[in-house]
Each structure stands twice: as structure tokens, then as C-alpha cells.
Amino acid sequence: MFFQPPRDLETTVFARLPDAYRRAAPDNEWARYQPQGGPATSLLEGPSIDRDGTLWCVDLPNGRVYRITPDGTFHVAAEYDGWPNGLKFHEDGRIFIADYKHGIMEMDPVNGRVRPFLTRAGLAPFKGCNDLFFASNGDLYFTDQGLTGLHDPTGRLFRLTAAGRLECLLSNVPSPNGLVMNLSESMVYLAVTRGNCVWRVPLSPDGGVAKVGVYVQLSGGWGGPDGLALDVDGRLFIAHVGMGAVWVVDAMGEPVYRIRTCAEAHTTNVAFGGADGRTLYITESGSGSILAARLDRPGRPMFSHADRNGAVRPGGKGA
Numbered sequence: 001m002f003f004q005p006p007r008d009l010e011t012t013v014f015a016r017l018p019d020a021y022r023r024a025a026p027d028n029e030w031a032r033y034q035p036q037g038g039p040a041t042s043l044l045e046g047p048s049i050d051r052d053g054t055l056w057c058v059d060l061p062n063g064r065v066y067r068i069t070p071d072g073t074f075h076v077a078a079e080y081d082g083w084p085n086g087l088k089f090h091e092d093g094r095i096f097i098a099d100y101k102h103g104i105m106e107m108d109p110v111n112g113r114v115r116p117f118l119t120r121a122g123l124a125p126f127k128g129c130n131d132l133f134f135a136s137n138g139d140l141y142f143t144d145q146g147l148t149g150l151h152d153p154t155g156r157l158f159r160l161t162a163a164g165r166l167e168c169l170l171s172n173v174p175s176p177n178g179l180v181m182n183l184s185e186s187m188v189y190l191a192v193t194r195g196n197c198v199w200r201v202p203l204s205p206d207g208g209v210a211k212v213g214v215y216v217q218l219s220g221g222w223g224g225p226d227g228l229a230l231d232v233d234g235r236l237f238i239a240h241v242g243m244g245a246v247w248v249v250d251a252m253g254e255p256v257y258r259i260r261t262c263a264e265a266h267t268t269n270v271a272f273g274g275a276d277g278r279t280l281y282i283t284e285s286g287s288g289s290i291l292a293a294r295l296d297r298p299g300r301p302m303f304s305h306a307d308r309n310g311a312v313r314p315g316g317k318g319a
Contacts, residue, residue: 009259009293014281015072017042017288021062028061039266044283044290045227046087046097046131047271049302050109055273057283057290058084060100065107065114068290078112086131086142086178086269088302098129098142104160121166127155131178131227131269134302135185138162143176149194150174157190157201169209170201178227178269182251183234183300189215191238193224198238216253218243227269229280230300239267239282246270246282246293263287272299 022041043060050056055068056077065078065087082105086098095107096117103119103126120126127146134140140160148155155173160166170176175194181187188201200215216238218225223241230236234251237259244265248256261267264286271281277298282291 007257009257009295011259011262011282011291011293013263013289014292015068015074015290017044017059017066017074021059021064021074021076022288023062039285039288042288043268043285044288045085045268045285047227047269047281047283047290048087048089048095049271049273049281050089051093053273053275055271055281055290056087056089056095056109058087058097060085065095065097065112067109072290077109078107078114080114082114083128085129088132088134090134096132096134096140098132100128100130103129104132104140104142118160118166121156121158121168130176133179133181133188135181141179141181141188143173143179143190145176145193148173148175157188167207170212173199175224177225178239180228180230180236183230189228189230189236191225191228193226193241196221196224198225198228198236216247216249218247221265223266226267227283229270229272231272231295231297232300233297235297237270237280239270241266241268243267244284246280259293261291263289263291267291272302277301 046058048056057066060083063080063082067075067077082102083100084097085100088096095109097105099105104117105114106117107114126144130143130145132142142158144156153174155176157170177191177193179190190199196218197214198216201209201212204210221242225238226241227239236249238247244261246259263284266286268283268285273279278295280293
């Protein structure tokens with residue numbers, strides 16, 4: 001059981017989504033199939049920083065991608081028929097989106113054009129893609145969550161290699177969500193929301209996984225761990241939905257501190273930014289806010305080392 005960390009850090013509101021943008025009807029299709037109590041008119045997720053230091057995020061039920069300027073103003077960079085849930089920048093500048101409705105999407109940040117990148121696993125559609133992460137070699141890891149949970153532990157973790165080969169690494173996860181790799185990239189940290197824990201997924205030399213186990217067991221809240229991020233010391237930052245907090249543990253899994261929300265409790269995801277990389281941005285979807293906290297150490301750089309011509313390619317017949 002996760003115990004009380006030695007100290008708390010506070011947050012401030014960096015930006016708040018204008019009410020005019022929170023327009024999705026309470027009975028919209030996505031919200032209708034979610035557990036009661038979550039945001040319905042908007043759901044901010046997928047914070048990510050581009051090469052120029054600009055913050056971006058997605059709004060799931062409204063099918064939007066936002067670019068947020070340093071003064072905290074939201075700009076609609078794209079709006080399309082989809083449910084964007086996670087967002088990451090490839091080193092070549094492309095935006096990749098884990099879309100709950102369609103799969104993995106690709107977006108041009110200049111013109112806002114969104115197009116399918118990987119829509120199926122073979123011939124079968126995904127359950128509902130949630131989040132994604134680029135390894136330094138250009139491999140793309142992503143989660144396929146859908147409505148899985150303890151009642152249906154069939155969520156999946158995929159890897160799309162830079163050469164275009166799609167591999168299912170896990171198919172027994174009760175609600176796989178955010179993910180990040182450790183500093184040596186020998187392991188994937190995987191948020192398992194309905195299990196209220198973070199799994200460690202060791203990678204074997206042949207590219208498979210072995211001896212998967214629980215890394216951190218959390219408790220409380222009405223959701224569970226969601227987005228994950230890593231700092232330069234290998235400390236793991238865990239956004240805990242329903243707890244209104246981001247838990248921080250060191251590379252051994254020992255608690256370091258807790259970052260508390262100054263808004264509501266729907267802390268969905270995190271990203272490092274700022275000129276020195278020491279500002280943690282937190283999407284808080286209850287109030288439609290992006291929170292900020294100043295940290296003692298910077299985040300790990302998120303860009304992959306894949307070639308700038310776009311080494312990662314869609315794989316298989318599902319592209």
C-alpha cells in the first residue's frame with residue numbers, strides 16, 4: 001500500500017479552458033459509456049511540449065487538439081471526428097495521437113491536418129487507444145484500454161517498431177493507461193488504472209517481456225493512476241485521477257513527495273516544460289485547467305532519436 005510521502009508540493013493554475021470550448025453535451029456518446037462522475041463537457045489530456053517549448057494538449061469528447069501560448073491562452077490547432085486521448089511529439093515534429101475512437105493518428109502541427117496512422121491490429125479494431133510513448137530508437141509504445149478493468153482484464157500494450165512491425169506485448173491488463181520507459185529503456189512503466197497500480201514491464205533481449213510485476217501499489221481515489229512522466233534522475237511522476245494528486249517515487253519505488261491539485265481532483269496527465277525543464281504541467285479535467293508546479297529537477301527529454309525523415313512507419317494491414 002502506498003504510504004504518505006514526506007512532503008507536499010503545491011500547484012497554481014497556468015491556464016483554464018474557456019467555457020465556450022466546453023460544449024460537448026452531457027449525453028454525448030463517449031461520456032454515456034464512462035463511469036459516472038467524470039467530466040462530460042470536456043476532458044483535457046495528453047499534455048506535451050514541442051521543440052519550441054510550447055505546450056499542447058487534447059480534449060477527448062470534443063475531438064480537439066489545443067496549443068497553449070505562454071500567457072495561458074488556448075488555441076484550437078485541430079478539430080476532427082475523433083476522441084483524442086494521448087499526444088506525443090516525434091522528433092521530426094509530427095504529432096502522434098492515441099485516439100479512443102480510431103486508433104493512432106498523425107497530425108501536422110502547422111496546418112492541423114489529422115489523418116489515420118494505425119487503425120487496426122491486423123484486421124481487428126483496437127478496443128480504444130489511450131496513451132503513447134516514443135523510445136529513443138524510434139519504437140512507438142501505446143496502450144489499448146477500451147472499457148477494460150478488473151471485470152475484463154484484456155487491455156493491451158503494443159509496440160510499433162521503427163521498421164513498421166506491430167507487436168502485442170501484453171493482453172491481460174485491467175485498464176492500461178499512461179506509460180513511460182525507465183532511463184535505460186530496459187523497462188516500461190505502465191499505469192493500470194482499475195488496478196490502482198503501476199506495473200513494471202521488463203523487456204527481454206529478444207524484444208519480448210518477462211516477469212511483469214507491480215512496481216507501485218496505490219490506494220484511494222475514484223479512478224487510479226493515469227498519465228506518467230520521468231525526470232532526469234529516473235523518478236516517476238504518477239497522475240492519480242480522483243485523488244487530485246501527482247505522486248512522485250524514486251527509481252526504487254520509494255515515495256519522494258506528492259503534488260496536490262489547487263483545483264479539482266481529475267488530475268489526468270503530466271508533462272515537463274519551462275525554459276529549464278523544471279515546470280510540471282498537469283491537466284486537471286474537472287475544472288478544465290492546466291496546473292503548474294515548480295520542481296527541483298528537470299524532466300527527461302521526451303524526443304526520440306529516430307531519424308528526422310520519420311523512421312516510424314505504420315505496420316501491417318491495419319495501417
